[in-house]
Amino acid sequence: MKRLVTLAVVLAVSCRQSALKVTPSKSVLMANGYDHMVFRIDGAAGQPRLEIVGDRLFSRLQAVRFNQDHWEAEFNAGVMPGLVRIRVSSGKRHVIESLTLEPQNTDSASDGTPDFLRLEDEGDRAAFRFWLTYLAELQYFISPNSRPREIIDCSSLVRFAYREALRDHDAAWLAGIKLPVLLANSSIRKYSYPHTPLGPDIFRTGNRFAEFADAKTLQQFNTFFVSRDITRAQPGDILFYRRQTIRGVSYHSMIFVGPSKVKPDGEIYVVYHTGPDGSNDGEIRRLTLTELLHFPNPQWQPIAANELFLGVYRWNILKVIS
Numbered sequence: 370m371k372r373l374v375t376l377a378v379v380l381a382v383s384c385r386q387s388a389l390k391v392t393p394s395k396s397v398l399m400a401n402g403y404d405h406m407v408f409r410i411d412g413a414a415g416q417p418r419l420e421i422v423g424d425r426l427f428s429r430l431q432a433v434r435f436n437q438d439h440w441e442a443e444f445n446a447g448v449m450p451g452l453v454r455i456r457v458s459s460g461k462r463h464v465i466e467s468l469t470l471e472p473q474n475t476d477s478a479s480d481g482t483p484d485f486l487r488l489e490d491e492g493d494r495a496a497f498r499f500w501l502t503y504l505a506e507l508q509y510f511i512s513p514n515s516r517p518r519e520i521i522d523c524s525s526l527v528r529f530a531y532r533e534a535l536r537d538h539d540a541a542w543l544a545g546i547k548l549p550v551l552l553a554n555s556s557i558r559k560y561s562y563p564h565t566p567l568g569p570d571i572f573r574t575g576n577r578f579a580e581f582a583d584a585k586t587l588q589q590f591n592t593f594f595v596s597r598d599i600t601r602a603q604p605g606d607i608l609f610y611r612r613q614t615i616r617g618v619s620y621h622s623m624i625f626v627g628p629s630k631v632k633p634d635g636e637i638y639v640v641y642h643t644g645p646d647g648s649n650d651g652e653i654r655r656l657t658l659t660e661l662l663h664f665p666n667p668q669w670q671p672i673a674a675n676e677l678f679l680g681v682y683r684w685n686i687l688k689v690i691s
Contacts, residue, residue, distance in 0.1 A: 388412050389462045400426075400450040400470040400566075401485060402559030408466070410440040413459040417442075422454040426470060427564040430455070446470050448485040448560045472566065481573050481590060482685040485566060493557040494687055498605035500534035503552060503630045506640050509655040510631060515547075522644035522651065523622045524584040527607060530624065531684070532571065535562035552630060573685075584609065584620035592682035599658065599671045602681045603627070608639065608671050609679040623661075623671075625681070 390411040398404040410417050410433075419430050419442050431443040444455065450472035457464045475484045488494045505526060508516050520526050536542050538556045563569035572582035573590040582591060588609045595601055602608070604627035611620050623641035637658040643651040656664075664670050668677045 389417075389457070389459050389464055391457045391464045391466050393466055393468065396467070397469045397471060398444075398446040399473055400446055400448050401473045402446065402448045403490065404446045406444050406468070408442045408444065408455070408457065410442065410457060410459075411438075413440055415459070416440065418458045420456050420458075422456050422465065424451065424453075426451050426453055427561060428453055428470070444468065445558070448473070448565055450566070477690045478685070478688050480593065480685050480688065482688075483566070485560070486571065487686050487688065487690075488557060488559060489690075490558065492555070493559050496555050496557045497534050497684075497687070498603070499554050499630070500538065500556070501530045501605045502624065502626045503554075504533050505530035505624045506626050506629060506631050506638065506655065507548065509640055509653045513650070513652075516653075517546075520642060520653075523642045524582065524587060526640075526642045526653065527584075527587060527622050527624060528572070528582065532562055532569075535560070535571070537561040584622045585618075587622060588620060588679065588682060592684055593688060594679075595681040595683050597673045597678065597680040599662070599681060603683070605684065605687075607682045607684075609682055610669065610677050611679055612668060612677045626655075 392409040392411070394407045394409070398406060408419070416433055416435070417440055419433060421428065421430060426449040427447040428449075429445045429447070431445065433440055433442045435441075447470070450470045453468045453470060455466045455468065457466065473483075473485045476482060477484050477487075488497055508520060508526065508529075517529055520529055533546065535557060538554075562571065565571065567578050569580050570578040572579055572586065574582055574586050575590065587607065592607055595606065599608075602625040604625060606625045608623040608625060609620065610622075611618060613619075621641075621644075623639045626638040626640055629636065629638050638655055639658060639661055640653065640655045642653050645651045662670055662672065667675060671678050671681075
């Protein structure tokens with residue numbers, strides 16, 4: 370009888386010791402795309418399983434790792450505010466923890482661009498520049514009948530490249546966009562278009578945001594002036610022009626690609642769509658910077674002496690706030 374009592378006590382102690390316990394390092398995070406926390410998991414029988422229950426608000430759980438005598442898992446907040454529930458399971462046992470993602474309703478640059486869209490991380494900025502320039506340049510090599518139908522002029526090429534650069538470039542995206550070739554490169558981590566507090570309306574058009582923005586709107590509300598010196602341009606920057614026509618003031622945009630990612634040859638490139646001219650639909654052109662600087666029509670030369678050249682502009686989401 371004594372042995373049975375002793376065995377019962379041992380089993381009870383064992384059960385108490387193996388109780389699944391989850392301790393979050395914090396329960397409230399900023400929905401800014403970079404805030405993160407760590408779950409400490411004790412009493413798991415082997416590696417625990419973690420999953421986001423219900424609406425994951427496009428946040429991410431990182432790989433589970435063992436740390437001396439317990440397990441740990443990192444959670445990275447997205448930019449969508451709300452309540453996230455995490456289920457931690459080990460065998461038949463599970464614990465559900467709730468995290469609150471507080472909205473980030475700030476504009477640190479006072480330029481009308483919300484901070485939840487800004488790419489503060491250098492890796493994110495590099496990924497954005499890569500995808501924008503690669504996707505824009507690639508359109509030159511795609512036949513007009515195969516490229517996205519939305520690309521019909523200079524601003525639509527810019528909008529397409531900008532928007533697609535902010536997506537998660539996974540297998541589903543690749544199947545939908547039907548690219549003839551895809552280079553391996555990481556996507557931005559902060560968020561994935563169109564999963565932002567603004568939804569797909571990521572272009573500022575004055576006091577509101579929309580999916581559409583023409584060249585003038587892109588220049589005035591979505592980018593900032595860098596210089597009229599073309600040597601200061603970085604891949605992904607936009608060259609803007611403004612000229613007077615019989616129909617009024619016309620804006621034109623070109624994407625500064627930098628070194629080619631499609632066919633590297635040591636040259637520096639720009640790519641742009643000429644837009645329709647009444648007699649034809651226009652075309653996408655890919656010029657070396659040398660060719661553009663010596664373009665036969667001087668109104669398109671990106672030089673300070675050309676009054677029609679407004680200068681080099683950079684995206685607001687890349688503005689570094691010190």
